[in-house]
Amino acid sequence: MTRLLKGMFFATTMFAPAGAALAQDASLTIESWRNDDLSIWQEKLIPAFEAKNPGIKVTFAPMAPTEYNSAVNAKLEAGTAGDLITCRPFDLSLAMFQKGQLAPLNDLDGIKNFSDTAKSAWTTDDGKTTFCVPMASVIHGFIYNKKAFEELKVEVPKTEDEFFALLDKIKADGNYIPLAMGTKDQWEAATMGYYNIGPNDWKGEEGRKALIAGTQKLTDADWVEPYKTLAKWKPYLGDGFEAQTYPDSQNLFTLGRAAIYPAGSWEIAPFKAQADFEMGAFPPPVKKAGDTCYISDHNDIGIGLNAKGKNPEAAKKFLAWVASPEFATLYANSLPGFFSLNSTAVKMEDPLAQEFVSWRQNCKPTIRPSAAIVGRGQPNLDLEMWRVSANVINGSETPEQAAAETQKGLDSWYKPAK
């Protein structure tokens, strides 16, 4: 026993100075939900930063996306969260800032590299304080199998009628599942369905702002219409789509068994790695030829400073680097499909990613309608839309019922400013 104790004393006295020496270096932990990006952070982004900033060690600590918000909130409350917090857009991060968990970043070097639109997702309602550095946005659309389109001699659809005619043709041919999407996980139905095609109906920002102002309701024709279109997707989905999960859909498409994948641009990198055929992309088809097109160009990811972090100086250095054009180029090219929000133009090499970005020139961008302001209460509008969109595709609810349900949930807590 005494020998053991002596050994322990020895160990503490010997190693304590070493520990103190290490403590002079700052180590930063990034809390994130992007576990898909772990290798890119570890192999490309973090080494690039550490090479320039000796003495700062950065760890990327991702967790499951659906658990991220509750877990990171619990960590912040308990004081065990990392110095850097990846920010969800709009209401969720705003709530963290209001609780004093995220530090204001108005005077951060490089925050001027972002436009007000880019910062809008992480700025207080009065537009005065920004609390996260914008990192990237994602664009919705449809990714298609070029080989399949060539085999069937079909063209990219521009209008909704063309889109359904195309689906009919693929279905009649029988070699490919027309649309790779399932409703089991529910979120694709809303995120890749409703939020993807909806902006054309509710006219992007116009409709979204009217909803917030209370001049439009989710039961209005413009908001019900996308559900009606979604309901028409049902016959073109694969057999047993009700039990098809998100990874199932991804695999169906990358294995070449499906022709069209209702997508978000974040799929580009994983699809490139998996599929051995050429892929193209088209924006959500408009109602009539010549209509203005709208796309969902959603500020999706930012990064903020834990107000009670242990190494604020080192963390600020890291954030300033994230705000730099250098990071923007590195990030956008390592993760094609996550489009930089930096005002400096970023050169992207990936053709599919370029295709997605090119829509910004002709189409009007908007964000997901449930993200800002109307996404603050209970029941959560985003989750409600997941559920009813899946129901509409499954046929267990009519578009009108779906719209009425979401509006009822919204009415129960949201009172638009008059």
Place this chain on the structure above:
Amino acid sequence: MTDVPPTDALAIKRPFRWHILVFLAPAFLVYTAIMILPLVETLRLSLYNLVDGKTVFVGLNNFITLFSDPRLAANFWNALWNNLIFFVIHMLVQNPIGVALAAMLSVPKLRFATFYRTAIFVPTLLSFVIVGFIWKLILSPIWGIAPGMMDWVGLKWMFAPWLGKPESALITVSLISVWQYVGIPMMLIYAALLNIPDEVLEAAECDGITGWSQFWKIKLPLILPSIGIISILTFVGNFNAFDLVYTVQGALAGPDGSTDILGTLLYRTFFGFQNQMGDRSMGATIATVMFLIILAGVSLYLFVIQRRIRRYQF
């Protein structure tokens, strides 16, 4: 009375037996730390809530909210109803099959009895994660072997994406759970059947009671206490269930909440999900209600049913 020796004389003969306390201490401490304290803390938390960022005592307000808020109440009753169906399916399918399997295994002439016993019991030992994913794969309409196997026997038309349809999802999940746990009632009943003395059975045979009527008239009454224990274990297990639904259907317990049971509702409420923030007080409130439901069920069994079950001494 005068014969009784004075108590202090006894105390001198028998010094305080410290070793009893010492031996009890580890179990007592561990049990208190990981079971009793969290339980008390949960019950306490259900009486508190955050008001303006501070935790305040709110009495039974959380319970009133749970049962009066239309959305929360609808979720809660839906989960309770689903949980009840989940339990009823276990009682109607798992336990009778368990009893039947045990009865068959206890037939002395059965060959490979040990093999069957082990094979049926093995799923119980598997992790729920493995069971969940295996069944999800088997039943997958895209990669699963269920559609193909049903095709071999000409039953392809009967196949449906069961886990994705609101009408069949809960039944499917319940049956997966039955598949996993049917070994437990089988083992308990099997042990009870082996405990029946041969003399009783021989006496029955002398009286001309054999075969089925022997099972119904002699064996079944003798294993009733075991069936009671199994029912209460099933009840407690089912109303605490969460893991299988979570691995097979996710935390949303879809489609459209049709597989949402109290455990998954508690998880979503307490920890939050995606954009919905966790609400610890409301989570603790649901946990307390679950505790009360289980307590009521167990009490009903202990004080009403168990007392009426006749026990036979051999």
